Amino acid sequence: MTKAVANKTISLDIRLRQGEFELDCQFAAQERVIGLFGPSGAGKSSLLRVIGGLVRPDSGRVEIAGRCVFDSELGIHVPAYRRRIGYVFQQARLFPHLNVRHNLTYGTWFRRHQSARASFDQIVEMLDIGALLKRRIGGLSGGEQQRIAIGRALLSDPALLLLDEPLASLDAGRKEEVLPYLERLSAESELPIIFVSHQIDELLRLANRHVAAIRDGRIVFSGPTAEFLARPELLAGQAGQDAGALLCARLVEHEPAYGLSVLACGGQRLYVPRLADQTSGDQVYVHVHARDVILAREAPSQTSALNHLVGAVVSVCPAANGYAVDVVLDIEGQRLDARITRRSTAMLDPRPGETMHAVIKSLALAEQAWQRLGGL
Amino acid sequence: MLDAAQIEVLQLSLKVAGTAVVFSLPLALIVAWFLARSRWRGKMIVDAIVHLPLVLPPVVTGYLLLVLLGRRGLMGGWLYEHLGLSFAFHWTGAALAGGIMGFPLMVRPIRLSLEAIDERVEAAATTLGARPIMVWITVTLPLALPGIIAGLVLAFARALGEFGATITFASNIPGETRTLPLAIYTFIQVPGGEPQAAQLIVISIVVSLAALFFSELIARRVKRLQT
Numbered sequence: 001m002t003k004a005v006a007n008k009t010i011s012l013d014i015r016l017r018q019g020e021f022e023l024d025c026q027f028a029a030q031e032r033v034i035g036l037f038g039p040s041g042a043g044k045s046s047l048l049r050v051i052g053g054l055v056r057p058d059s060g061r062v063e064i065a066g067r068c069v070f071d072s073e074l075g076i077h078v079p080a081y082r083r084r085i086g087y088v089f090q091q092a093r094l095f096p097h098l099n100v101r102h103n104l105t106y107g108t109w110f111r112r113h114q115s116a117r118a119s120f121d122q123i124v125e126m127l128d129i130g131a132l133l134k135r136r137i138g139g140l141s142g143g144e145q146q147r148i149a150i151g152r153a154l155l156s157d158p159a160l161l162l163l164d165e166p167l168a169s170l171d172a173g174r175k176e177e178v179l180p181y182l183e184r185l186s187a188e189s190e191l192p193i194i195f196v197s198h199q200i201d202e203l204l205r206l207a208n209r210h211v212a213a214i215r216d217g218r219i220v221f222s223g224p225t226a227e228f229l230a231r232p233e234l235l236a237g238q239a240g241q242d243a244g245a246l247l248c249a250r251l252v253e254h255e256p257a258y259g260l261s262v263l264a265c266g267g268q269r270l271y272v273p274r275l276a277d278q279t280s281g282d283q284v285y286v287h288v289h290a291r292d293v294i295l296a297r298e299a300p301s302q303t304s305a306l307n308h309l310v311g312a313v314v315s316v317c318p319a320a321n322g323y324a325v326d327v328v329l330d331i332e333g334q335r336l337d338a339r340i341t342r343r344s345t346a347m348l349d350p351r352p353g354e355t356m357h358a359v360i361k362s363l364a365l366a367e368q369a370w371q372r373l374g375g376l
Numbered sequence: 377m378l379d380a381a382q383i384e385v386l387q388l389s390l391k392v393a394g395t396a397v398v399f400s401l402p403l404a405l406i407v408a409w410f411l412a413r414s415r416w417r418g419k420m421i422v423d424a425i426v427h428l429p430l431v432l433p434p435v436v437t438g439y440l441l442l443v444l445l446g447r448r449g450l451m452g453g454w455l456y457e458h459l460g461l462s463f464a465f466h467w468t469g470a471a472l473a474g475g476i477m478g479f480p481l482m483v484r485p486i487r488l489s490l491e492a493i494d495e496r497v498e499a500a501a502t503t504l505g506a507r508p509i510m511v512w513i514t515v516t517l518p519l520a521l522p523g524i525i526a527g528l529v530l531a532f533a534r535a536l537g538e539f540g541a542t543i544t545f546a547s548n549i550p551g552e553t554r555t556l557p558l559a560i561y562t563f564i565q566v567p568g569g570e571p572q573a574a575q576l577i578v579i580s581i582v583v584s585l586a587a588l589f590f591s592e593l594i595a596r597r598v599k600r601l602q603t
Contacts, residue, residue, distance in 0.1 A: 052503055053503075054499055054502070054503070079502075079507075080499075080502045080503050081502050081503070081504075081505050081506055081507050081508075082505075083503075084505070085503055086503070087500065087503035089496065089500065091496070093494070093496050093497050093499075093500040094497075094500075095497060095501070095515060096497075096519070097515075097518045097519055106501070106504055106506075106514075107504035107505050109505075109506075109510075109514070110504065110505035110506050110507075110510065111505060149500075152504065153503075153504070156503075156504045156505055
């Protein structure tokens with residue numbers, strides 16, 4: 001394989017105290033694309049700032065591709081501008097006094113050697129920003145700005161790309177202006193990438209080999225994505241809109257006439273919008289948002305929803321927001337979360353051990369299913 | 377239209393005010409930067425000292441300058457002997473007085489524009505390979521330009537109109553330290569000098585308006601370039 005195997009993409013062991021918050025992280029990974037997952041406030045961005053050299057940890061050691069950039073005992077601290085790290089932030093952080101072209105080429109002004117992996121034209125084409133080059137920053141949409149920020153980072157010829165929730169400040173429509181480009185970057189380039197997200201579906205679309213999970217300033221998991229997915233407790237505790245569960249299924253067949261694919265989850269069927277490049281027998285993960293699940297006591301007979309999964313109630317507990325209740329079901333040995341209102345709970349009265357039908361629209365599962373879990 | 381004496385007064389005034397702002401700009405940038413970005417608590421003291429010329433009677437400022445920098449002053453003698461610098465009763469003294477009086481007016485808009493800059497954008501520049509000095513030149517300074525222009529114009533106008541500190545420190549010597557306001561004052565003191573004073577007053581107004589107009593023009597252009 002490539003030389004990424006010889007050197008670890010990243011290896012770190014650092015401690016940093018910021019007021020009440022303490023970051024104490026150890027992890028190493030040699031995969032090219034690494035996902036860093038954790039809820040808001042877990043320390044994801046702080047850890048990235050340490051890797052990028054924007055914050056100096058109190059103690060420890062950081063190695064990027066085998067090169068030591070920080071070591072408190074040896075007194076090494078390579079400043080950010082010498083680390084060759086492409087950093088894409090939550091907000092685009094473009095230079096308002098420069099036009100798009102000069103924003104993109106900003107990093108090349110300081111590059112000593114011309115060893116760019118990809119040329120200006122290639123990157124502009126990949127990100128589809130050719131039409132914007134002469135524009136000023138002010139009039140651009142959030143998605144356009146974020147693409148330019150990605151291009152700007154790539155053109156600085158980085159040795160490592162850090163993506164700090166680059167989609168977090170974008171609404172759903174704008175996300176689709178950026179996500180496909182990130183997917184191409186993740187799949188096609190040779191650039192090591194650390195992608196940070198608090199949304200598991202986003203994360204898995206990009207980082208399909210190695211995931212590190214961080215919580216309360218500590219790395220609680222670091223390993224192959226498949227192992228990560230096998231530990232649902234790592235996903236638990238996701239806040240609000242993001243709450244959900246992952247179902248592992250197998251592709252049975254495509255239904256081209258309807259543009260759907262049929263999955264088997266144990267003995268039960270699941271219809272999802274067509275999974276373009278999988279074949280029968282492939283293993284697929286589907287992320288089901290708890291808010292998209294409807295519970296019913298009996299199998300609904302006349303309904304447009306295609307998916308009815310039968311399972312037993314495991315637990316019922318009120319959600320933090322005050323008006324919702326989280327119901328956990330066991331579907332063929334897999335966990336499925338449903339979030340329903342307190343009013344619905346009063347009507348339905350689900351109790352642990354009872355059998356329930358989970359009704360899920362197939363359309364709610366668009367963008368939620370992946371096959372590209374390499375090495376599974 | 378203008379006689380030779382009036383042109384001399386105008387030229388001297390522009391030279392004095394121009395010198396004042398050119399020499400105070402670098403220091404004003406450093407002080408504004410410090411006030412905008414430092415987290416040191418003692419910066420309030422620096423802030424107060426910078427603003428002192430704004431609240432002190434100009435005559436007091438002029439007198440303090442005389443005590444400090446006069447030929448027999450605390451530092452003046454040393455500066456003259458070792459560096460050949462002489463301020464009192466010299467046009468450079470008028471420039472110094474004007475510069476000091478205009479300093480707080482220059483620092484303030486620069487500081488405000490520096491404070492308005494998103495430091496995260498500067499951090500982004502760092503990750504793209506720009507060392508701190510290059511971040512300053514390529515990001516901070518261009519973004520602070522509207523404030524720098526505003527500060528320059530305000531300080532220039534203030535130096536042009538400086539009277540009290542100048543007459544105390546540099547005196548009222550024709551051709552050396554007699555700038556526009558001092559010339560106007562002198563003419564008003566002389567019986568029958570009003571017509572000449574009036575002419576100088578018109579010149580004053582024209583120069584000040586021109587400076588304002590010019591700065592507005594530049595500020596608009598900069599703003600257009602930045603959005």
